[in-house]
Amino acid sequence: MLEDLQCVCDGRNCQRTLGENQLMLRMTTEAGERRAYECACGAVTVTVVQ
């Protein structure tokens, strides 16, 4: 299980857990790695991993 790939949706009234299946974009920047997840509710959650 890759726990660092999981986060919780930012969407209103949505507490879905987002994982590898919802990951749509991965980008490495100077600030760290950014990951964008698209939830089934339509919200996109972006996380930064340092």
Ligand SMILES: [Zn+2]
């Ligand atoms: Zn959601």
